[in-house]
Amino acid sequence: MHPSEKPRASAPIRRRVTAAMVAERAGVSTATVSLVANGKASGRVSASNEILVREAIRELGYVVDSIGSSLARGVSNTVIMVAPDISNPFFAMVIAGVRAALGSEYQLLLSVTDAGQLPSAENTRRLLGLRPAGLLVDAPDPTFLQELSAPGPMVLLDAPGFGSDVPAVNLDVAQGALAIAAHLSATGHTTVAYLDGDTGTTTFDVRREAFLTAAEELGMSVPPEAQIATTINVGLAANAFATAWPSWKKAGVTAVVCATDTHAYGILQEARAAGILIPGELAVTGFDDLPYSTTSSPGLTSVHLPGELLGRRAAEQLLSLIAGEELEQQPITLESSLMVRGSTLEP
Amino acid sequence: MHPSEKPRASAPIRRRVTAAMVAERAGVSTATVSLVANGKASGRVSASNEILVREAIRELGYVVDSIGSSLARGVSNTVIMVAPDISNPFFAMVIAGVRAALGSEYQLLLSVTDAGQLPSAENTRRLLGLRPAGLLVDAPDPTFLQELSAPGPMVLLDAPGFGSDVPAVNLDVAQGALAIAAHLSATGHTTVAYLDGDTGTTTFDVRREAFLTAAEELGMSVPPEAQIATTINVGLAANAFATAWPSWKKAGVTAVVCATDTHAYGILQEARAAGILIPGELAVTGFDDLPYSTTSSPGLTSVHLPGELLGRRAAEQLLSLIAGEELEQQPITLESSLMVRGSTLEP
DNA sequence: CTGAAAGCGCTTACAG
DNA sequence: CTGAAAGCGCTTACAG
Numbered sequence: 001m002h003p004s005e006k007p008r009a010s011a012p013i014r015r016r017v018t019a020a021m022v023a024e025r026a027g028v029s030t031a032t033v034s035l036v037a038n039g040k041a042s043g044r045v046s047a048s049n050e051i052l053v054r055e056a057i058r059e060l061g062y063v064v065d066s067i068g069s070s071l072a073r074g075v076s077n078t079v080i081m082v083a084p085d086i087s088n089p090f091f092a093m094v095i096a097g098v099r100a101a102l103g104s105e106y107q108l109l110l111s112v113t114d115a116g117q118l119p120s121a122e123n124t125r126r127l128l129g130l131r132p133a134g135l136l137v138d139a140p141d142p143t144f145l146q147e148l149s150a151p152g153p154m155v156l157l158d159a160p161g162f163g164s165d166v167p168a169v170n171l172d173v174a175q176g177a178l179a180i181a182a183h184l185s186a187t188g189h190t191t192v193a194y195l196d197g198d199t200g201t202t203t204f205d206v207r208r209e210a211f212l213t214a215a216e217e218l219g220m221s222v223p224p225e226a227q228i229a230t231t232i233n234v235g236l237a238a239n240a241f242a243t244a245w246p247s248w249k250k251a252g253v254t255a256v257v258c259a260t261d262t263h264a265y266g267i268l269q270e271a272r273a274a275g276i277l278i279p280g281e282l283a284v285t286g287f288d289d290l291p292y293s294t295t296s297s298p299g300l301t302s303v304h305l306p307g308e309l310l311g312r313r314a315a316e317q318l319l320s321l322i323a324g325e326e327l328e329q330q331p332i333t334l335e336s337s338l339m340v341r342g343s344t345l346e347p
Numbered sequence: 348m349h350p351s352e353k354p355r356a357s358a359p360i361r362r363r364v365t366a367a368m369v370a371e372r373a374g375v376s377t378a379t380v381s382l383v384a385n386g387k388a389s390g391r392v393s394a395s396n397e398i399l400v401r402e403a404i405r406e407l408g409y410v411v412d413s414i415g416s417s418l419a420r421g422v423s424n425t426v427i428m429v430a431p432d433i434s435n436p437f438f439a440m441v442i443a444g445v446r447a448a449l450g451s452e453y454q455l456l457l458s459v460t461d462a463g464q465l466p467s468a469e470n471t472r473r474l475l476g477l478r479p480a481g482l483l484v485d486a487p488d489p490t491f492l493q494e495l496s497a498p499g500p501m502v503l504l505d506a507p508g509f510g511s512d513v514p515a516v517n518l519d520v521a522q523g524a525l526a527i528a529a530h531l532s533a534t535g536h537t538t539v540a541y542l543d544g545d546t547g548t549t550t551f552d553v554r555r556e557a558f559l560t561a562a563e564e565l566g567m568s569v570p571p572e573a574q575i576a577t578t579i580n581v582g583l584a585a586n587a588f589a590t591a592w593p594s595w596k597k598a599g600v601t602a603v604v605c606a607t608d609t610h611a612y613g614i615l616q617e618a619r620a621a622g623i624l625i626p627g628e629l630a631v632t633g634f635d636d637l638p639y640s641t642t643s644s645p646g647l648t649s650v651h652l653p654g655e656l657l658g659r660r661a662a663e664q665l666l667s668l669i670a671g672e673e674l675e676q677q678p679i680t681l682e683s684s685l686m687v688r689g690s691t692l693e694p
Numbered sequence: 695c696t697g698a699a700a701g702c703g704c705t706t707a708c709a710g
Numbered sequence: 711c712t713g714a715a716a717g718c719g720c721t722t723a724c725a726g
Contacts, residue, residue, distance in 0.1 A: 019719065019720065019721095028696080028697085029696070029698075030719090030721090031696075031698085031722080032695090032696070033720095034720065034721055034722085035721090038721085043695090044695070049695080063472070063476055064476070064719090064720075065719050065720070066477055066720095067414060067423065067478055067718085067720085068702090068718070068721085069720055069721075071414045071418050071702045071703065071704090071719075072701080072719075072720040073702080073720080073721065073722090074702070076414065078477075086433065086443070087436060087440065087443060089434060092433050092434035095434075104473070107473070107474060107477070108457075109454070109456055109457075110455075125410070126410070126454070127454060129410055129411070129412060129413040131414055234642070235638075265639070265642050269641060269642045292612070292639045292642075295581070295612050295616045295639075295643055295644070296639075296644065297642070297643065297644020297645075363703090365703060366705095367703080367704095375712080376712065376714075377703090377705090377713090378712075379711090379712070380704095381705055382705095392712085393711055396711080411703090412703050413704095414702085414703070414704085415703030415718090416703075416704050416705075417704090417718090418703075418704070418705090418717095418719065418720090419703075419704040419705040419706080420705065420706090421718070695726105696725100696726085697724105697726090698724095698725090698726105699722105699724090700723090700724100701720100701722090701723105702719105702720085703718105704717100705717090705718090706715105706716090707717105708713105708714095709713095709714090710712085710713090710714105
């Protein structure tokens, strides 16, 4: 028995299996092991040696060490995703899509905050120390992107208004905002409030501006005091609404458009507590069409946004970029559609 | 001008700043740079040299490369967390707690699936190639842990029944189950159904067994055909309930206890579609007390589980372990409490 | 087809 | 207090 194989009583951690150990066992060099382990053997390693190495790998349970590999190659096999809020089910759907498309070749590393804000560029730059193969940034604001100035492959998600120089997969939120305006106008509303997100992400700007423009064209008014913004959080939205409601009511507001379903849930919650009738006294709409919008009371009228698909397409684009391919059409825009439910429609 | 400094027109990626570059600028060795950059200078680097190095670091914008550092030290500065389902808001809360406690010293790497099952041990082992400083495993099943057999610091979350040999932070779900049984018995129910999760995690076993035992003691019956299990998913739970309801009704079931709020939402949804009165015809309870349980219709009676605290405490334990400290009391158990709402109580 | 060797960027005994 | 040097595990020209 080799001395180093002597079992240690207190520390039963088995020795890390290295390429050198595999090489010795197979009677080849580590270069050959590397080629076989990375699937680059064909045409460069003899069939007999390949078999020898594969056997040794299996017998020893060898796995390529990603730290060593990353250092040698200059990049790791991780993909970093920057997203504002993991506790928001919408981002969870996006992430699910990303994971699905990424497969097992790349490890997904999440840089998220809990406050609904994007992580600081400073913080994200630390993650860059992990030498990711690529970067995915969901719902960025212009400053973040500027400060980050990351090298290498990057794809933006839900990031309208960043031009076509950086690859992006967007959602047609403007179309959704138009649909809301049309629906509210058709159901007789003339004075409407807008509850925005305060993250500073451009997608919120587009939602709001598209709605305001459409509302004006349709002859609906959105009084300045009826335009407020909060963090993407049920409780905070509820509070903001509770404070604002008296003045809204005075102004004749009969509907409120929210930048996200989460904001809308806050209104639903506060309305129930305060005895405000939805949709009788106040109609409510959201963006996202989260699963809970079907089960809420009443059901929430919301712009359906294909989160899972958003993540999937973005990851696919990134994979192409990493592979060094040229991207064809940029940016990609995914369709949205309005789901009408009880929060805007009397039963 | 040094040749390598010549600006390249097409590739504006600035050269990675290395410790060697800092060392040259400061007129010291890389060993000294390493000491200063890692805060290990005191008593080992002269004050004058420390200042020189700090200046060079700032001027060059040097950041320690975590790949090189990890390789040299044998461990990285990442902590891997294994969780069954990122789209479940409960896990999102747990993760938020973990992040809060971990701070910026360690990067949190999430190994999650989307199906509500734990990732395969195989898959997680690949993440181990990143040489994490520690491991956090949420709601494991016994097999997973056995297959994983990971070395190094590890803390389990919501993992009752794993003995005291591996550090864990648990939730007092048994207490919650008792509270549900008592509440249902007190409100007159005698025949009850149980909708379980099918993940195989021990925390679900404990919830169910504790409830069944308490129900029996209180003289409530839980017919075998009224004990079913599904994945943690609103739609799947709704389907399972739709199929089971006729036989439950025949058996006299007037309440259903769900292993998670997510399961309960499925019942709420299907009940509304099928015109089943909640709680008149059927009372419903859950575990988790997610934010949506306040806004659902009716509000959901649920066992409040401190998810954020769970994550925070687990991360704190792990940090101690990584620092080589001994853990005092093991396992830690966090209290739960029953939140009674409209799904079990007539207005 | 194959292996010796250099190199990725860092940390840590070690000798001075 | 300081630096030369070895080493972490791997990959990749390069010479044969």
